[in-house]
Each structure stands twice: as C-alpha cells, then as structure tokens.
Amino acid sequence: MPGRELVRVEGLTKYFPVKKRLFFSRTRSFIHAVEDVTFTVQKGEIFGLVGESGCGKTTTGKLLVKLYEPTRGSIHLGGQDVVQIRRGDRLREFRRRVQMIFQDPYESLNPRMTIFDIVAEPLAVQGVRSLAEREQRVADLLSKVGLTPPETFMFRYPHELSGGQRQRVAIARAMVVNPEFVAADEPTSMLDVSIRAGVMKLLLELREVLNVSYLYITHDLAVARYMCDRLAVMYLGKVVEIGPAEGVIQEPLHPYTRALIAAVPVPDPTYKREPVEIKGDVSAPIDPPSYCRFLPRCPIGDATCKGLPHPSLKEVRAGHFVACHKL
Amino acid sequence: MALLDVSHLTMHYTTKMGDVHAVDDVSFKVDVGQALGLVGESGCGKTSVAMSLMKLLPDNARILAGKIVFEGLDLVPLPEEKVRKIRWKGISMVFQAAMNSLNPVYRVGDQIIEAIQQHLPLSIEEARAKVAKLYTLVEMDPKLMDRYPHEYSGGMKQRAIIAMALACDPKLIIADEPTTALDVIVQDRILHRIDEIRKELNMAMMYISHDIAVIAEVSDVIGVMYAGRLVEFADTVTIFKRPVHPYTIALMSAFPSIKGEKRPLVHLPGEPPDLLNPPQGCRFHPRCQYATTICREQVPPYQELESGHYVACWNPQREGGANARA
Amino acid sequence: MTDRTTYKFEPLWKIRLRLFVRSFRKNWGLFWESRIGPLGLFIILGFVLFMAAHPILMSTVWDPRVYDPIMGFDPKLVGQHPAPPSWAHPLGTDPIGRDILSQLMWSTRSEFALGITSAVITVTIGTLIGSICAYFGGLIDMFFMRLADLVMLFPFIALLIVMQSIIPMDLLKLALIMGGLGGFGSITIVLKSQALTVKVKPYIEAAKVAGGGSFHIIRNHIIPNILPISFLYMMFNVTSAIFSEAALSFFGLLDIRMSWGIMLNTAQDAGYLGAFGYYWWLWAPPGAAITLLCFAFYLVGRGLDEIVNPRLRKR
Numbered sequence: 001m002p003g004r005e006l007v008r009v010e011g012l013t014k015y016f017p018v019k020k021r022l023f024f025s026r027t028r029s030f031i032h033a034v035e036d037v038t039f040t041v042q043k044g045e046i047f048g049l050v051g052e053s054g055c056g057k058t059t060t061g062k063l064l065v066k067l068y069e070p071t072r073g074s075i076h077l078g079g080q081d082v083v084q085i086r087r088g089d090r091l092r093e094f095r096r097r098v099q100m101i102f103q104d105p106y107e108s109l110n111p112r113m114t115i116f117d118i119v120a121e122p123l124a125v126q127g128v129r130s131l132a133e134r135e136q137r138v139a140d141l142l143s144k145v146g147l148t149p150p151e152t153f154m155f156r157y158p159h160e161l162s163g164g165q166r167q168r169v170a171i172a173r174a175m176v177v178n179p180e181f182v183a184a185d186e187p188t189s190m191l192d193v194s195i196r197a198g199v200m201k202l203l204l205e206l207r208e209v210l211n212v213s214y215l216y217i218t219h220d221l222a223v224a225r226y227m228c229d230r231l232a233v234m235y236l237g238k239v240v241e242i243g244p245a246e247g248v249i250q251e252p253l254h255p256y257t258r259a260l261i262a263a264v265p266v267p268d269p270t271y272k273r274e275p276v277e278i279k280g281d282v283s284a285p286i287d288p289p290s291y292c293r294f295l296p297r298c299p300i301g302d303a304t305c306k307g308l309p310h311p312s313l314k315e316v317r318a319g320h321f322v323a324c325h326k327l
Numbered sequence: 328m329a330l331l332d333v334s335h336l337t338m339h340y341t342t343k344m345g346d347v348h349a350v351d352d353v354s355f356k357v358d359v360g361q362a363l364g365l366v367g368e369s370g371c372g373k374t375s376v377a378m379s380l381m382k383l384l385p386d387n388a389r390i391l392a393g394k395i396v397f398e399g400l401d402l403v404p405l406p407e408e409k410v411r412k413i414r415w416k417g418i419s420m421v422f423q424a425a426m427n428s429l430n431p432v433y434r435v436g437d438q439i440i441e442a443i444q445q446h447l448p449l450s451i452e453e454a455r456a457k458v459a460k461l462y463t464l465v466e467m468d469p470k471l472m473d474r475y476p477h478e479y480s481g482g483m484k485q486r487a488i489i490a491m492a493l494a495c496d497p498k499l500i501i502a503d504e505p506t507t508a509l510d511v512i513v514q515d516r517i518l519h520r521i522d523e524i525r526k527e528l529n530m531a532m533m534y535i536s537h538d539i540a541v542i543a544e545v546s547d548v549i550g551v552m553y554a555g556r557l558v559e560f561a562d563t564v565t566i567f568k569r570p571v572h573p574y575t576i577a578l579m580s581a582f583p584s585i586k587g588e589k590r591p592l593v594h595l596p597g598e599p600p601d602l603l604n605p606p607q608g609c610r611f612h613p614r615c616q617y618a619t620t621i622c623r624e625q626v627p628p629y630q631e632l633e634s635g636h637y638v639a640c641w642n643p644q645r646e647g648g649a650n651a652r653a
Numbered sequence: 654m655t656d657r658t659t660y661k662f663e664p665l666w667k668i669r670l671r672l673f674v675r676s677f678r679k680n681w682g683l684f685w686e687s688r689i690g691p692l693g694l695f696i697i698l699g700f701v702l703f704m705a706a707h708p709i710l711m712s713t714v715w716d717p718r719v720y721d722p723i724m725g726f727d728p729k730l731v732g733q734h735p736a737p738p739s740w741a742h743p744l745g746t747d748p749i750g751r752d753i754l755s756q757l758m759w760s761t762r763s764e765f766a767l768g769i770t771s772a773v774i775t776v777t778i779g780t781l782i783g784s785i786c787a788y789f790g791g792l793i794d795m796f797f798m799r800l801a802d803l804v805m806l807f808p809f810i811a812l813l814i815v816m817q818s819i820i821p822m823d824l825l826k827l828a829l830i831m832g833g834l835g836g837f838g839s840i841t842i843v844l845k846s847q848a849l850t851v852k853v854k855p856y857i858e859a860a861k862v863a864g865g866g867s868f869h870i871i872r873n874h875i876i877p878n879i880l881p882i883s884f885l886y887m888m889f890n891v892t893s894a895i896f897s898e899a900a901l902s903f904f905g906l907l908d909i910r911m912s913w914g915i916m917l918n919t920a921q922d923a924g925y926l927g928a929f930g931y932y933w934w935l936w937a938p939p940g941a942a943i944t945l946l947c948f949a950f951y952l953v954g955r956g957l958d959e960i961v962n963p964r965l966r967k968r
Binding site for chain 2: 052053162164192193194195196197198200201219221222223225226246249259260261262263264265266267268269270271273276278281282
C-alpha cells in the first residue's frame with residue numbers, strides 16, 4: 001500500500017514572538033513551537049504525530065495545510081515545494097489537494113450555515129459554478145460519511161446534529177474536493193467514547209475508497225496505535241522518534257517515548273504497567289537551550305549530553321529513527 | 328455496614344420540554360476505603376448521581392425516590408443546613424474541570440483556606456499550616472500556596488483542587504473526570520498519588536469517568552451506567568474479563584489499547600437516547616444486537632447474577648458475546 | 654468518481670425560503686416571550702398609524718389652510734394663540750396659530766425617516782469597518798480605532814453649526830451626517846470586538862483551508878455572525894438619532910422646518926416654556942412623542958436582546 005512519497009517535510013521550523021509589554025524593546029523572545037522537523041508521508045499512508053500538549057504537533061499540522069507560514073524549512077507535496085505558494089491559482093490548487101479536519105465538532109462548523117453550505121463551501125471557492133453539481137457532490141459525500149439519506153441532512157443546521165454527526169460533516173467537507181492529503185487534528189478527542197470507534201472506522205474506510213493519505217495528530221497513543229501506519233513522537237517542538245507505529249509503541253527507544261508509553265493507562269486491570277521514568281514538568285518552549293531539550297527530565301541523560309547540541313535522528317533499527325546521544 | 332448505601336435513587340430534571348429522566352432506580356454500595364468507578368458516556372447520568380449524593384442539585388432537579396444512606400444517615404430527606412455539615416467533611420467532591428473554577432483574582436492558598444474555615448473552627452495560622460501539609464501530601468511545594476491560579480500549570484491546579492477536597496479529612500471523595508484535561512504523564516502521576524493517599528488515609532473514593540482505561544487502574548469495583556440506569560456492577564476484574572451486559576461488552580471493545588492484540592474496534596451504531604423520552608423497556612434495546620421482545624417492553628430488573636456481580640439485562644451474555652475482549 | 658445515484662432536490666431558493674420562514678417563526682416566538690419587545694413594537698405600530706392618519710385627515714376633515722402643520726393659521730382664534738385644546742384643535746395651537754396635533758402627526762414621518770436612516774447608515778458602516786479591523790488587525794485596525802477615538806471626542810454640535818452656514822440643513826442631510834459620524838464611533842469598537850470573537854473560531858480556519866480569501870471570509874462568515882448584534886444596536890441607534898435631533902432642534906441649532914424638536918423650539922423662542930403648568934400643550938405632546946417613540950425602539954431592542962444573546966447554550 002505505501003508507495004511513492006507524497007509529502008516531504010524538511011527542517012520545518014516555526015517561531016512565534018512572545019509579546020513583550022514594552023513597545024520598543026530590542027530583545028524579543030520566541031516560542032520555538034516547531035524546530036527542525038523532518039519526516040515524509042507516503043501515498044496511502046496514515047502518518048501519526050503524537051505528543052503531549054505544547055509539543056508542536058498541532059502547529060506542524062497547521063503548517064502543512066498552510067494556515068501558518070514556516071519560519072524556515074521546506075514542505076514538498078508530490079515533489080513540488082509548496083512553501084513559496086502564496087496566492088492565486090497555485091494556492092487554490094494547493095487547497096484542493098490538501099485539507100484539514102479540525103478537533104472541535106461544535107466550533108468548526110459555522111452555526112449559521114446549513115450543512116449543504118458548509119460542505120459545498122470548498123467547491124464554491126474552487127470554482128464549481130453549477131449548483132446542481134455542487135448539490136450532487138455534497139449529497140454523495142454525505143452518504144459516504146454515513147449521513148444517509150443525505151437529503152434529510154443537507155438543509156439542517158449544525159445545532160440539530162449530534163457531535164458524531166457534526167464531525168462526519170467536517171470530514172465530508174474536507175473530502176468533497178478529493179484531496180490527496182488530509183491533516184486530521186485530534187478528530188475524535190471531543191467525541192463520546194462509543195462514537196469514536198465509528199468515526200475512526202470511517203476515516204480508515206475513506207482512505208481506501210478515496211485514496212487519501214492522512215497526517216493523524218493525537219495525544220492518545222492507543223488511538224495512534226490503532227490508526228497509524230507510522231508515527232513520529234514530538235517533544236517541545238522536536239521530533240524525538242519516528243518509526244512504524246507498532247514498532248515504536250511496543251519497543252520505544254527514546255527515553256521520552258518510553259515514559260510516554262509507560263504512562264498510558266491500559267484497560268486491563270490485571271496488567272501491571274512499568275514505572276514511568278521521567279522527572280519534573282514540561283516547560284514552555286521559549287528560547288530553549290541548544291542542547292537536548294529533554295535533558296532536564298531525562299532519566300539517562302548526563303553531562304556529556306549537555307555539552308552536545310540537540311541530537312539529530314539516527315536510524316537505530318530498520319525504518320526506526322531516534323534522536324538521542326545515549327543510543 | 329457500608330459507608331455509602333444508595334438504593335433506588337431516582338432523580339429527574341424538570342424542563343420546559345418535559346422531564347429529563349437523568350437518574351433512574353440506581354443502587355450501589357461503597358465500603359470504607361473502597362474505590363468505586365462509575366463509567367459511562369456523557370449524558371449517562373454519572374455526574375447527576377454525584378450531584379445527587381452531594382445534594383448540589385439545581386432548582387429544577389428533584390429526587391423523586393430512593394435513599395442515600397451515608398454513615399447510617401439518609402441524606403435525601405435532610406434539610407440543607409444539616410447536609411452542609413456533611414459536605415466537605417463527610418463527602419467532598421472534585422468537580423469536572425474544577426481547575427477552571429479557581430477564582431483568578433485570589434491566591435490559591437487563600438481559596439483553600441476559605442473552604443477550610445467554612446467547615447472547621449481553625450484560625451488563619453492553623454488553616455495555613457493545614458494547607459501547607461495538604462500541599463506536601465499532593466506533592467507540591469507549599470510555597471506555591473501564595474501564588475495565583477494563572478501561575479499554575481494544569482497539573483498543579485488539579486493537585487490544588489484535590490488538596491481542597493482533602494482539606495476536611497472526608498471519608499469519601501467523589502472525583503468527576505479528575506484527569507481528563509491533563510497530559511498522560513501528569514495524569515499518571517496524579518492518579519498514582521491519589522491512589523496512594525486514599526490507601527494511606529483509608530478513604531473511600533468514587534471515580535467518575537468515561538475513560539475505562541483510567542477506571543481500570545484505580546477502581547476496586549465498577550458500575551457501568553447507561554441512559555440514567557446502572558446496567559452492570561461488579562469488581563474490576565470481573566467487569567473487564569467477564570462482562571455480561573451487552574453495553575459493557577461493547578464499551579470494552581470500543582477502546583483501543585496500546586497493549587494486547589490489535590483488533591478492529593467495535594462500532595456501536597446509533598446514539599445514546601434522549602432522556603426526555605427514553606425508550607420503553609430496556610433503554611439500551613435500540614442499539615443492542617441481542618434485543619428480544621421482552622427487552623422492548625419491560626425494564627429489566629437490577630439483579631445479582633453471582634456474588635457481587637449485578638446486572639440489569641434480560642439476556643446477559645455469559646460467554647461475553649461475540650465481541651468480548653480476550 | 655464511482656457511479657452514484659442521482660439525488661433529487663427542490664429548487665434551492667425554495668428551501669432557503671422555507672428555512673428562513675422557520676427561523677423567523679422561531680425568533681418571533683422568542684421575541685414574543687420577552688413581552689417588552691412586542692410592547693415596543695405595538696407602540697411603534699401606533700405611531701405608524703398616527704403618521705398615516707395625517708394625509709387622510711388633511712384630505713377629508715381638516716381644512717389645509719388652517720391645519721397645515723407649517724403654513725396653517727386659524728383665524729377664528731386670532732389673539733388667543735397659543736390656544737388651549739378644544740374640539741377644533743384637540744391639542745391646541747402653537748404661538749403662531751398652527752394646529753399642534755397636525756404638527757405632531759406630520760413630523761412623525763420625518764422622525765421615523767431620520768431615525769431609521771441614520772441608524773442604518775451607522776450600523777452598516779460599523780459592521781463593515783468592525784469586521785475589517787477585526788480580520789486584518791495591524792495598521793488598518795489601528796487607523797480605524799484612532800479614528801473612532803477622534804470621532805467620539807468630536808464637537809458634533811460645532812460641526813453642525815459650521816455646516817449649517819455652508820449648506821441648508823434638512824433632515825436627510827442631518828441623517829447622513831449623524832449616521833456617518835456614529836458609524837465611525839463607538840459602535841465600530843463594539844462590533845469589532847464581536848467580530849474578533851468570531852475570527853478566532855475554528856470554522857474560520859476551516860474556511861481558510863477550504864480556500865476562502867479575506868473577502869470571502871468576511872462576507873460569508875464574519876458579517877453574518879455579527880449581523881444579529883448589528884441589528885440590535887440599530888434599534889438603540891434609532892433612539893439616539895431621534896433624541897439628538899430633538900435636542901439640537903430645541904437649541905435652535907438646526908434650521909429645518911418642522912419636527913418635534915422644532916415644536917419645542919418654537920414654544921421656547923416665543924417665551925412660553927417658562928410657565929410650566931400653563932401652556933402644557935406646547936411642550937407635553939412633542940415631549941411625550943419623543944420619549945415614547947425612543948422608548949418603543951429601546952424596548953424592541955431589549956426584546957431582540959433575548960434572541961441575540963441566548964441564555965441556553967445549544968450543544
């Protein structure tokens with residue numbers, strides 16, 4: 001199934017200025033939300049981006065759909081550099097190929113628009129002028145996402161639908177332009193538990209039916225294991241481990257990944273988890289040091305790590321990369 | 328005698344559009360020092376049960392039937408002044424998203440002191456000393472007492488809320504989604520700490536959550552709620568290894584896990600029912616693959632299936648049904 | 654695209670109309686429940702009838718030479734003007750012999766026109782500028798906010814006096830000026846803050862990802878979501894427009910022919926306002942009319958508040 005490379009991200013970096021109170025202060029601080037991130041997503045693959053809050057996964061997703069412009073680095077879609085695209089036809093073409101599903105099913109739909117308007121909006125902006133064609137395509141997508149019969153859903157408002165149904169609408173909206181690549185930002189975290197399974201299954205089905213590749217952003221490692229083929233673990237803006245999902249989760253190499261996996265509760269009362277080996281609390285990525293960002297919390301880091309710059313990703317096993325000096 | 332004995336608790340909300348059957352005929356017991364986990368989706372009534380126990384109900388809510396016997400005293404007919412004495416000292420509560428309910432203009436320590444002084448006859452110095460001890464108990468530096476909520480991280484705020492709940496040495500703490508908004512590493516630490524504290528102080532706890540993984544780790548006994556009813560109740564291992572109610576079985580299979588065999592998730596079709604107009608008979612029957620005629624017509628009684636294992640179902644699936652976890 | 658079933662739909666305009674009617678009905682229900690809203694509406698309706706009655710009366714019962722609001726004069730009561738109410742003149746006459754009731758009725762039309770025109774202009778400008786400032790931020794935002802500060806400090810009265818000497822003022826020009834100045838003032842700030850709450854919603858990001866440009870987002874997402882608040886503020890703007898005109902006319906700062914304010918001004922200039930109890934028919938009718946109409950629009954605004962600020966958060 002995974003074949004050619006669809007998305008290539010290299011050295012992707014995004015800094016946000018911290019607003020200082022003094023209007024004319026010279027020195028400014030920056031939040032290093034995403035720093036030097038490199039990975040690829042193959043065609044037909046579901047690539048997971050996991051980490052705790054503040055690690056930069058959502059920012060990375062937004063960079064990939066061009067909601068933010070990167071401070072540095074490159075993003076290639078199907079071989080073409082897309083960072084330079086700013087406006088016009090090329091931007092419109094990009095927006096047809098790359099879409100996003102947002103986390104909050106309640107707030108990502110305009111409450112004043114009908115379901116038809118919401119799902120048809122990307123079509124309208126892409127220049128599909130014929131109303132009949134828009135109606136047909138929207139109805140087609142609504143039935144693909146399980147909102148059948150589509151006629152009964154087309155002209156309702158979001159508040160008349162449940163959370164699960166709204167998220168299906170959001171998925172329909174993302175898929176209506178036939179994108180090649182969809183960034184899904186925690187699509188099920190705000191849904192009821194018995195609804196999540198249905199939405200996750202839908203996303204898997206649509207991958208087959210519509211030939212889409214996903215960037216699946218989540219903090220829930222169990223979900224990542226279920227959904228993703230490969231995944232990357234992020235910490236304070238940096239990727240610390242990349243590899244096949246099952247491999248990374250069952251045999252984590254980086255000390256942060258190990259702590260993260262060990263901390264996940266398991267729905268089996270007879271299972272005894274390993275102790276979580278990590279110190280301290282997460283800090284904000286403001287003006288981080290040049291050495292390994294995980295060092296203050298790392299159970300195996302020492303003075304040598306402090307003397308070296310932040311480690312880069314090394315292939316330790318086949319297809320499994322880790323950024324650590326101690327491995 | 329059990330610490331808390333709830334029998335046939337029924338509570339409805341009156342709204343413009345009718346009566347919401349939030350809690351119907353719920354019965355369970357919690358022993359001294361025991362941890363009960365109440366699990367179910369949003370809208371199943373678990374928070375309503377907790378609010379009923381604390382008698383912190385809004386004006387349009389009424390307890391229609393049942394008894395809440397805490398340390399031998401039935402709370403249902405008790406007037407507000409007497410209930411207030413039991414609140415916080417007998418039963419205290421950590422509300423859902425409580426960390427967002429810290430008043431931003433007061434120091435955190437002061438807010439806890441205020442709560443203490445309302446229930447215990449302590450002077451300010453004594454209260455301050457107690458808060459310092461509580462902070463140490465929840466693994467926070469007592470100096471943080473004099474900081475404001477915005478200077479706390481999410482995990483720290485939650486620890487402060489837990490400290491507040493522990494302030495009057497209650498016998499029972501109700502924790503409603505205590506770690507839902509927290510990152511997994513912080514969640515792990517706090518859950519462990521709560522568990523340790525509970526065992527140290529021999530305190531009973533009632534955990535409310537939709538996350539069965541968390542419930543699995545912290546509970547001794549588990550109650551599964553659906554649409555305002557308690558559908559199954561047993562000790563933790565039994566619920567996970569030998570569930571019999573179709574909803575429990577489906578719930579277990581709806582959660583992905585990072586351990587164990589990777590298998591497809593079970594998708595439960597449909598939605599939880601509207602409690603303004605709950606279905607006749609068993610409330611789960613519209614979504615149940617084992618539903619029979621009697622399920623559609625009569626409410627299944629809540630009965631003891633085997634020792635300590637209760638279920639409300641006409642067709643309990645003893646073999647774990649087709650989709651049980653191995 | 655795989656083969657698909659063709660779906661049949663009713664014409665879109667029909668569906669939209671039906672949806673509009675349904676939502677109108679629902680909002681009307683909420684408006685009705687507020688109880689003060691319908692009261693305000695009822696009063697306004699009363700004024701509309703009052704206004705419509707004038708041409709009818711003028712062409713039937715009333716002799717135009719006597720009852721014309723501006724040029725009329727009742728020769729029968731010469732020497733007694735301002736005459737107290739009588740059968741011929743239900744609200745009496747003014748110092749120069751004109752029927753008060755006729756004046757009151759005739760002015761209603763221009764008061765409505767002034768209030769509504771001014772309010773519509775203000776709110777339109779405020780909505781547009783507020784949305785643009787909120788969406789773009791930066792220099793555009795700073796510019797309009799400083800402009801709003803200036804406008805709020807503006808000596809409005811001085812401007813009017815100056816303008817009066819250049820061009821003859823009538824109610825339409827007054828409406829335009831008041832509307833324009835109001836539009837760049839505090840309402841822009843209020844609507845901008847509303848627009849900001851919309852701008853940070855995820856559906857705006859979703860619209861960007863769908864390919865929407867700034868114009869598309871402002872027109873299709875931001876403005877529709879602040880329109881209810883704009884409409885609400887429009888009601889309050891009508892109130893202030895009518896009241897401002899009345900005050901300005903009373904102080905003789907406007908050179909228009911007839912309005913409720915002018916009626917008060919006429920009474921004042923002729924020296925009859927000193928004796929309050931006597932000659933009450935000179936100040937009470939226009940005063941009451943101004944107060945009542947302003948109050949009515951205010952009530953409608955409060956009724957709309959119930960719809961615009963829902964207490965129940967639908968989730």
